Amino acid sequence: MWYRSQNLKSLLISACINKDKTYDVLCQLERMRAGSQIQKIDEKMRTEMKKTSKKEASLVLQDKIKSLIIKQNLKSGDLMPTENELIEQLGVSRSSLREAIKSLEALHILDIRHGVGTFVSESSLVPMIRGLSFHTQLNLHNDHNQLINILDIREILEYGFAPMVLGKISQEQTALLQKSVANMEKNAREQKFSPKDEYHIHLKLYEPLNNPLLIQYLDAFWQIYQQVEKGLPPPTLSPEKLAMQHRELIDAVEAHDLVRMQRAILQYFQSIRQRLQQGGHDAN
Numbered sequence: 001m002w003y004r005s006q007n008l009k010s011l012l013i014s015a016c017i018n019k020d021k022t023y024d025v026l027c028q029l030e031r032m033r034a035g036s037q038i039q040k041i042d043e044k045m046r047t048e049m050k051k052t053s054k055k056e057a058s059l060v061l062q063d064k065i066k067s068l069i070i071k072q073n074l075k076s077g078d079l080m081p082t083e084n085e086l087i088e089q090l091g092v093s094r095s096s097l098r099e100a101i102k103s104l105e106a107l108h109i110l111d112i113r114h115g116v117g118t119f120v121s122e123s124s125l126v127p128m129i130r131g132l133s134f135h136t137q138l139n140l141h142n143d144h145n146q147l148i149n150i151l152d153i154r155e156i157l158e159y160g161f162a163p164m165v166l167g168k169i170s171q172e173q174t175a176l177l178q179k180s181v182a183n184m185e186k187n188a189r190e191q192k193f194s195p196k197d198e199y200h201i202h203l204k205l206y207e208p209l210n211n212p213l214l215i216q217y218l219d220a221f222w223q224i225y226q227q228v229e230k231g232l233p234p235p236t237l238s239p240e241k242l243a244m245q246h247r248e249l250i251d252a253v254e255a256h257d258l259v260r261m262q263r264a265i266l267q268y269f270q271s272i273r274q275r276l277q278q279g280g281h282d283a284n
Contacts, residue, residue, distance in 0.1 A: 061092055065086070068089065077120065079117050079119055101118060107127055108126050123216070124216070125217065132220075136224060147225070147228060148273065150224055154221040154269075158205075158218070159262055165205060165253065169253065177250045177253065178254065180201050181246050184197040184198065184246055188243040193242075198242065199222055202218065202222070205250075245264065245271070246268075249264035
């Protein structure tokens, strides 16, 4: 930078002494200015390229760690190799490894327990919930279709798994569902109704299938709906009528009546869909 300031000083002195060369001096000054701008742009591009290259390298390393987990046949809850072992096996620096592991922890692939070690995480849909919830809330004021799409998937799952529920549910599990409905009816009468009442009924209904992934999906869709519910119109059904819907659903389960059970499921989701469609019209 010193030599540039010296050149600029010389050019300005030359312009003052020899007015005939003023135009040439100004041209040289413009070229110097343009050259400085180009250098700044070049430096910025180099910085961005380094960032991109670093990000790509981190993604490649994350894939290598995931491949290592699969090759070593590690399961959820298993302890990962030590940091030094991973550095040796993967041939990377300590800082690069730590950055990749933190990224995998954010994706719920790894679980870092300070003072203990790094473990393979249990199956989780948390990243999906966060992403879907954010984008659903982002578009909620302009478009309710994404939320309706989420509702459609949840409806298909509950309706489709109904036959399996009737084939596996025990009398004890049915009795617990009846108790939950009775509690829901009581809360509705006493104006203490909470959406958690119906949440627990719908999750308990599918627990007999012993399918953790299904429960996670149902829970995920429920959590997304609850997070965006504040931006919707009031429910179309009163708490008392909502409790009656669930009474019909659980009575159908107790009677092992599939047609009645699936009809109750469709009616439940239809009332939610009407609320969403009303919200879409209000937004327009």
